[in-house]
Amino acid sequence: MIDLITAATSKDEADRQTSVALLPVGSFEQHGDYLPLATDTIVACVVAREIARQYPVMVLPPITISCSHEHAGWRGTVSISARTLHQVVTDIAESLAMSGVERLVLISGHGGNYVLANIAQEASVHGPRMAVFPMGADWERARRDAGMETGGHEDMHAGELETSILLATYPEVIRTGNKTADWEANDRAHLLTLGMTEYTKSGVIGRPSLGAEAKGSDALTSLVRSFASTFSAVTSQG
Numbered sequence: 001m002i003d004l005i006t007a008a009t010s011k012d013e014a015d016r017q018t019s020v021a022l023l024p025v026g027s028f029e030q031h032g033d034y035l036p037l038a039t040d041t042i043v044a045c046v047v048a049r050e051i052a053r054q055y056p057v058m059v060l061p062p063i064t065i066s067c068s069h070e071h072a073g074w075r076g077t078v079s080i081s082a083r084t085l086h087q088v089v090t091d092i093a094e095s096l097a098m099s100g101v102e103r104l105v106l107i108s109g110h111g112g113n114y115v116l117a118n119i120a121q122e123a124s125v126h127g128p129r130m131a132v133f134p135m136g137a138d139w140e141r142a143r144r145d146a147g148m149e150t151g152g153h154e155d156m157h158a159g160e161l162e163t164s165i166l167l168a169t170y171p172e173v174i175r176t177g178n179k180t181a182d183w184e185a186n187d188r189a190h191l192l193t194l195g196m197t198e199y200t201k202s203g204v205i206g207r208p209s210l211g212a213e214a215k216g217s218d219a220l221t222s223l224v225r226s227f228a229s230t231f232s233a234v235t236s237q238g
Contacts, residue, residue: 004045006059013058020055020103020235021096022048023089024062027110030074031158032204034177037076038064039162044109046169047134050220051107051227058101063088066113070195074203082115089119093130103234106132111156131234138226145222146215150207154186157196159206161219168216178208 008016026041036042041064052059066085071077080088093104104123106116116132123130134142139152143161150160163178183206185199199205 004042004049005061008058016056016058018056018058019101020105020231021058021060021101022051022105022107023060023092024048024107025066025085025089025109025113025116026062026064027066027068027112028064029068029071029077029079029110030203031162032177032181032202032208034175034181034208035158035162035166036173039158039166040109042109042170042173043162043165044107046165046220047109047223048107050224054224055227055231057105057231060092066110067115068110068112070112070191071203072195073197082113085113086115086119089116090123093123102129104130105230105234106130108132108134128234128236131230133227133230134223138223141226142219142222146218148215148219149210154184155206156185156188157200157206158204159208160210160215161206163208163211164213164216165219166216167211167213168220171213178211180209182207182209 024041024044026038026044028037030037031039041062045062048059051057065078065080067082068077068079089106096104106120108116120130120132136152143151146164148160155161166174181202181204183200183202183204185205188199191199196203
C-alpha cells in the first residue's frame, strides 16, 4: 500500500504550483474482526488519491491516529485528544502556507473527528482557507450513486460502505467474516456518553454482508464528482 503515501519530490510540487493541499485524516480503531484497524486511514488516502488524479492538488501523508474515544476498550484502538488533533492540523496548515500552499482540504475518513469542522470554520473566518470533505451529504450521494442498500445512520461502522471501498481497492486486507457480521443498532442516542460497547458486541454497526467491489468503485467515482464544489469553494477569492 505504498501508493497511499506520496512519492512526490520537492521539484514535483514546485512544478505543480498548486495552492491546494489534501490532508487525509483517518484513525486507528477497531473495525470488527474482519476490517483492519487502519480502515479509516486507508479510505481517506484512497479518496485523496482518486481526487488527485483529476484535480491539481498536493497530497500529504495521512494523519493515522485521531479521535476514536467512542471505541475505547477494544484492543488495538488508539486515540489522541481533539485539542491535539486541532493543533496538529493547524500547524500543518501554517507550515504549508509558508511555501505558498494556502488552501487545505481535510479528507475525512473517520466520522468521530467532529473537531475538524471547527478547525475549518476557524481557519476560514477571513476567507476560504480550509474545508472538510467528504461531508455527510457527499457520503449519502455516494451511497445512492453506488446503489447501496443502507444509509449512513444504519450503516455507521465497518458496514456496507467501508467494506465496499476496501473490496474495490485493497481486498487483501479484508479477513473472512464480513458476510455474517451484520449488526443493527439504529437507536444509539447516548453514543457519545456510553460509547460503542453499549450498542454492539462485535464492533460493527451496519451491514457488511452487502459490501461489493462494484459499489466501492462507484462510490469513489461519485465522491470525485462531488469534490468539484469543495474545490471551487476553497479556491474562491476571500
